[in-house]
Amino acid sequence: MAQQRLQLTWYNKDKALIPIESGKYGYTWVDPSDPRYCETHTLVYDDFVEGVQSEKTEEFSYSERADLEPQDDNLLILGESGDVLEALTRVPELAEKYVGKVKLIYIDPPFNTAQTFANYEDNLEHSVWLTMMRDRLLHMKKLLSDDGSIWVHLDDVENHRMRVLMDEVFGVGNFMCEVIWEKRTTRENRSVVSVSTDFILVYTKKRGDWSRSRNLLMRDGSEGYINPDNDPRGPWTSVPFTAQFNPAENERWSQRYRLRTPAGLELEPPVGSVWRFTEPRYNELIVDNRIWFGADGKAGPRLKKFLLEVQGGLVPHTLWTALEVGTTDTAKREIQALFPNKAAFSTPKPERLLERIIHIGSNPGDIVLDVFAGSGTTAAVAQKMGRRWVTCELVEDTFNRFTKARLEKVVNDQDSGGITRTKGERVAADNVELPEGVSADDAAKFTSVLNKLIANDPEAKKDPRIKALKVASKTKRTKEVINWRGGGGFQVAHLSPSCFDYSPDLNRVMLTSEATGQTLVESVAANLGFSLLHSEDDHTFDARRGNALLKVIEGVATTDVVDSLVNHIQPGETIVLAATTVMDGVRQHLRRVVKGSRVVSLPDGVFSYSKDGDE
Known part of the structure; x- marks a missing residue:
């Protein structure tokens, strides 16, 4: 008898989700063959943001990281995470660059489904969340390199369900650990139990490969x-x-x-x-x-x-304290310092938390992915650490006011917070020799306590022994250390509009009003798996896949059109002709003059879906 795997089951698990409203977390279930779910969107490239690295000055010291080459091969996308992931895995030009090449994925998805999916009944909201996450995890697995890892940040609402879901997608053997982060140190007295921790599930693509490539933590100091x-x-x-x-x-x-x-x-x-x-x-x-x-x-x-x-480093452990990586309050202060007149996010993540994750799971030049950008912390830290990155944000207001604006400040060296700077080291003052086993921090604390103890004792302040102790424990702080000096850049993009829609009244696939011109060409090419041609010498064909050349016609395909295309191909090449209208006899004529060629009628030749199952 075949061994069965333990799987998580939920309502409508066999269905897919599509957004019901642009720019918001609202979804409805459809058949996985529905073009509204299957359509691959391309990226529309907007402006490129570029910064200049600041020069060094005598005022500061500079860490080795400050000398890393700032990366400019980065991508910031406005769009829904599912559509963005489909573009990265299915558009040939993007798939070639990213599939199997992302070293680290960190996601901080919507936590509280009762708030995020407010229009659903309690018994449905978890199913919506699980379906949404399942579909995205499958795409992210394709993007991850063999020695890569994915870090999923959650609270206790969905963490247990996500663990089983990730076992199913990535495999039980690729579970590495569950990190516990102390996100707050204060007590919430209005709660029955004050929650002070979040959880980060860590999975790998191939456990052995990641175990050999992950980085150790630097030793204290x-x-x-x-x-x-x-x-x-x-x-x-x-x-x-x-x-x-x-x-x-x-x-x-x-x-x-x-x-x-x-x-x-x-x-x-x-x-x-x-x-x-x-x-x-x-x-x-x-x-x-x-x-x-x-x-x-x-x-x-x-x-x-x-x-x-210094001999080696430290193996990461699973309890990350507020002292080590900061809290949500730390993160709020970082956001407020960048945007003093804007309300901070309710649950931002501190830069030191992402610094540790990115340090463990990647190296300079590696690709880091986050498809729930929010305020842009992951991309900001990745940029400061010399990594390449891809991130996207669903809500346009958040994208413009926080994500893009923050990353612009990072590359322009206008962000001095977070991990940009490190306090100077506490050291013994000039001509002071601290006893063996007494650190400069110990001496500074001793002096502070001593001053408090003698604050109301004038005689003690004059005592030569007290003065001698203060001289012997005198310390100073070295120059502030700069870890990031700006520079690099990123491409801003948004998802192309839908070119294919499904009409329930007609029970058939339709072209949208946006399906015209270059938008239609790029959509058809992406959905048929063709790479766009950018030759300045020959505009006859639009895209290529191996030996097949694609021509998209917004109009009527005739035998004359076929004959004109045939004159522009080389021996061994074939033609795929996609048109909104196809005259009788054109298919047969193309197959006859160029064997292996075909005609695609738009939209049915790309998506022939009907709800009744007539594919």
Whole structure:
């Protein structure tokens, strides 16, 4: 007996969904053969937005990421996610570029079906949501590369159903983990139970391939690694060039010497200290560019410690705290900083959350996809991290006021929030040597607590021991680190209008009023699987698929038209002639003069659907 798979069943699972109103989450069920569901829309390209990378200045330090080449092969689409995914997987020019080549997919789909699908009864809304998501997941699976991953962000309303659905689409063996994100740290006292977490389901195309390609997290403190002197060994941080010295133990005398810097300064080790290395070793380190004397070359010596020398990284875990990746409040502040006079989204995602996902699942130059753009966080972070991206947004008002506007700010270096900048590293002040095991952050906290304890004690403030402790724990913060300097760009596009419709009254497929001119040509080509021709020398044919050439005629196909086309083909080529009207005898004539050729009558030759099943 064949083994049966566990599957999720819901009302109308065998049906497909089409939007009932443009620009809103409203759908109705139709047969999967209905042209309103099957039609492939093409992309209409609008403007191209391009920015210029800002120059570096002495005011900031710059991370290695700030030197990545800004990407300009990006795509922002206004349109319904299902239609966009069909275009990416079915339009030949787009399919060649994206099918099997997307490294990372992150989606943040509508959470609360009771609000999103307000016109449906409770027993139907989950079915609508599941059908909508099933159809999109199938397309996304085609787009995903073999070593790619998909991250689906949900709350507890649909998470359990989505898990079973993704098992069905991607396979149980390709489930990687369920990430728990602490999205809020405050308590909602009006709730019976205050919900503080969201969930992110992670699946792969091929588990083994992704396991070998995914990135580890950087170890704690690695964000402080920068490269202010453009050292070819990459980012580094600095550590003290001194060590403790105890004269009574009669040790390390060889490390007490007058050190001469490249700038000509002569320095003695601080009281109670020695230099970390002997003078001959110090001179070797100078030659190897391993000693840092500050941006002006006049500071005390510090030893450079390179990130590449730090052993490995950290395996990602499944609990992501607010401290690590931010909260929804963090995200709201990021949006409000960009658009101070506009109401923020109710559940935006912080840039650090997407930064971690994109870091784990992709590398610079890889393609990142998000088909529920919203405020555009995924694309914004992908751009700042040197990835290519594709994203789309359904609601035109959201698209114009937030998504496009935000991404314009990103490429024009007008977005200083999110992951654009990192606070400077907390380090010991000049000529301060912190004890072994005491970090600069520890010292800063100690000083803060000490100041509070003696705030109302004038005598303590004057105590030499207190003053000495404050001097010994003095710290400073290094320059702010810039991770993104703008640059790159993106193509703006929208979906072409429908050229095919179904009339229930006539029970047949009809051409729409938009089905004319180049719109009709591109629609027919896409739906028949032909790639458009862009030759400036020959405008006889419109598209090609292998050895077959397509000609679309908005009018009557006659034998004279066939004869004129035959004169423009090469041996071995065939003709597909698509026309809104076909005269008697034309089909037979074309097949006779060019074997393997055919005539397509519009619209029936593309979609011959009828509700009665007469295909």
